[in-house]
Amino acid sequence: MMILSRFAILAALLAFWEIASGRLIQEYLVSKPSKIAETFLDWVMDGSIFFHAGITAIEALAGFVLGALAGMVLGMVLGRAERLAELLNPFIMAFYSIPKIALAPLFIIWFGIGIEMKILLTGTIVFFLVFLNTYTGVRSVSPELINILRLMGANEGDALRKVVLPSAIVWVFTGLRLSVPYAMIGAIVGEMIAANRGLGYLLSHASSQFNTAGVFAALAAIIAMSVLMNTAVSVLAHAAMPWEKARQNREIAI
Amino acid sequence: MKLESAEAMSMASRHPEAVPKEELVRFEGVSKSFGALQAVHGVSLSVAEGEFITLVGPSGCGKSTLLNMTAGLFEPTEGRVTYRGELVRPYNRKVGYMTQSDHLLHWRTVERNIAVPLEIARMPRPQIRARVEELLELVGLAGFGASYPGELSGGMRKRCALARLLAYDPETLLFDEPFAALDAQLRLKMQMEIRRIVAKLNKTVLFVTHDLDEAVALADRCVVFAGRPGTIKEVLDIPLPRERDLFGIRHNADYVGMTARLWDEMAPAAAQCGG
Ligand SMILES: Nc1ncnc2c1ncn2[C@@H]1O[C@H](COP(=O)(O)OP(=O)(O)O)[C@@H](O)[C@H]1O
Numbered sequence: 001m002m003i004l005s006r007f008a009i010l011a012a013l014l015a016f017w018e019i020a021s022g023r024l025i026q027e028y029l030v031s032k033p034s035k036i037a038e039t040f041l042d043w044v045m046d047g048s049i050f051f052h053a054g055i056t057a058i059e060a061l062a063g064f065v066l067g068a069l070a071g072m073v074l075g076m077v078l079g080r081a082e083r084l085a086e087l088l089n090p091f092i093m094a095f096y097s098i099p100k101i102a103l104a105p106l107f108i109i110w111f112g113i114g115i116e117m118k119i120l121l122t123g124t125i126v127f128f129l130v131f132l133n134t135y136t137g138v139r140s141v142s143p144e145l146i147n148i149l150r151l152m153g154a155n156e157g158d159a160l161r162k163v164v165l166p167s168a169i170v171w172v173f174t175g176l177r178l179s180v181p182y183a184m185i186g187a188i189v190g191e192m193i194a195a196n197r198g199l200g201y202l203l204s205h206a207s208s209q210f211n212t213a214g215v216f217a218a219l220a221a222i223i224a225m226s227v228l229m230n231t232a233v234s235v236l237a238h239a240a241m242p243w244e245k246a247r248q249n250r251e252i253a254i
Numbered sequence: 255m256k257l258e259s260a261e262a263m264s265m266a267s268r269h270p271e272a273v274p275k276e277e278l279v280r281f282e283g284v285s286k287s288f289g290a291l292q293a294v295h296g297v298s299l300s301v302a303e304g305e306f307i308t309l310v311g312p313s314g315c316g317k318s319t320l321l322n323m324t325a326g327l328f329e330p331t332e333g334r335v336t337y338r339g340e341l342v343r344p345y346n347r348k349v350g351y352m353t354q355s356d357h358l359l360h361w362r363t364v365e366r367n368i369a370v371p372l373e374i375a376r377m378p379r380p381q382i383r384a385r386v387e388e389l390l391e392l393v394g395l396a397g398f399g400a401s402y403p404g405e406l407s408g409g410m411r412k413r414c415a416l417a418r419l420l421a422y423d424p425e426t427l428l429f430d431e432p433f434a435a436l437d438a439q440l441r442l443k444m445q446m447e448i449r450r451i452v453a454k455l456n457k458t459v460l461f462v463t464h465d466l467d468e469a470v471a472l473a474d475r476c477v478v479f480a481g482r483p484g485t486i487k488e489v490l491d492i493p494l495p496r497e498r499d500l501f502g503i504r505h506n507a508d509y510v511g512m513t514a515r516l517w518d519e520m521a522p523a524a525a526q527c528g529g
């Protein structure tokens with residue numbers, strides 16, 4: 001039922017777009033769904049969409065994984081080492097306040113315009129989101145809970161494995177979920193700044209040729225990839241946190 | 255195995271005159287300050303093995319602080335707290351602690367929550383499984399082992415926390431208003447359960463409550479506090495049998511007399527503390 005309604009809404013939007021284009025608004029501004037689909041199909045036929053999407057996927061995924069791993073590890077370490085965290089706080093905050101995209105020119109100097117630079121850009125963006133969330137998660141672990149385990153004879157390792165890691169994991173996944181669109185930003189913007197391949201390149205290339213249908217087709221591919229990554233993170237989160245499902249199934253009460 | 259030997263001991267403890275009771279916890283002129291605030295002042299108390307002590311008093315008079323000191327989480331500012339004659343140091347592992355919030359690990363199922371202290375003790379898996387089954391049975395949670403705490407009612411979560419507490423068989427149990435959030439019926443049920451289990455396993459208990467009925471119904475001795483700073487106002491011996499029926503006790507003359515007396519004790523203290 002829900003799915004049907006959603007399809008109906010989508011169909012209505014596309015139909016309106018198709019009709020309005022060229023009548024209510026000039027076609028070179030918004031193109032039209034039939035033309036976009038045609039362009040998309042052409043790209044599928046000659047395989048170019050898969051090539052470009054593959055490049056972007058590698059950049060986004062590699063950056064995502066590297067940034068997330070680094071963020072988790074550092075978040076865990078600093079979350080437990082209070083003094084060290086306090087010492088490093090101004091540096092972390094200074095680095096955090098840089099708009100990460102502004103680092104792109106530096107990364108180009110270091111790595112050229114290949115995929116390494118996009119991976120690094122994506123990784124830097126994802127790193128901070130995951131780091132800050134993991135850090136907050138570790139810091140918010142209830143000290144009473146740790147005390148209770150200590151009375152049971154737990155050492156620091158037991159406390160870390162049985163309390164800190166699992167209670168921080170919810171926060172880690174919050175960070176991961178937030179990171180998905182930013183990972184795409186890193187990869188796409190990197191490609192728009194300097195590249196000759198990838199969905200971002202496809203996008204800016206189509207735009208530079210005033211190929212509006214091409215721009216929308218590239219956007220559609222980007223949306224599809226984001227949705228796919230979002231879904232993957234959600235599936236992962238469900239698998240890693242089965243208790244959350246039990247919680248959500250509870251009826252809401254005050 | 256531990257359960258059996260504990261039961262053998264509780265047989266003996268039914269004849270208290272036969273076994274000399276050893277002193278377990280001792281507070282000697284204990285004071286505790288947090289910065290400028292003095293929470294507890296000059297508390298002296300001796301708790302014997304197998305005793306069920308309840309602590310009552312207006313909130314903020316340092317009852318939780320005393321439990322924390324018994325567990326070694328806080329150090330007294332003045333005086334000393336000893337356990338079996340030795341100074342209590344951080345993490346007194348002879349005690350198990352159950353607070354008002356159950357502190358279950360919500361990412362673990364009931365059985366894996368109960369298994370936590372056993373895993374910490376590096377008990378082999380098959381043994382853990384058997385022990386957990388036994389504990390689920392003991393606290394009346396059989397069949398709920400695979401549920402997550404988030405799926406349980408408040409009373410069931412308390413039972414789970416109790417099972418976890420008993421899993422590693424600490425010789426002294428500290429309870430800090432554990433049933434305050436439960437409705438009257440469920441509370442009575444949990445109280446009966448606690449008395450039954452404690453008698454069966456011959457545990458020593460320090461039980462904080464602000465419910466005067468509970469303080470009398472459960473206790474062998476009831477320590478009445480006045481605040482602030484918290485001092486012991488009186489220690490009442492509760493002349494009720496060790497094997498008692500908490501349901502019928504409401505009509506027992508001794509019980510009624512004791513609670514009435516406690517009410518009279520507490521009224522001025524409550525007025526003084528302003529709640
Ligand atoms: N960890 C702490 N740090 C600072 N003050 C505390 C701490 N624990 C308790 N106190 C203070 O000590 C006093 C007694 O607290 P508590 O022992 O919790 O009382 P009770 O359990 O009888 O209600 C209160 O005024 C409380 O604010």
Ligand SMILES: [Mg+2]
Nearest residue numbers: 314317318430
């Ligand atoms: Mg308290």
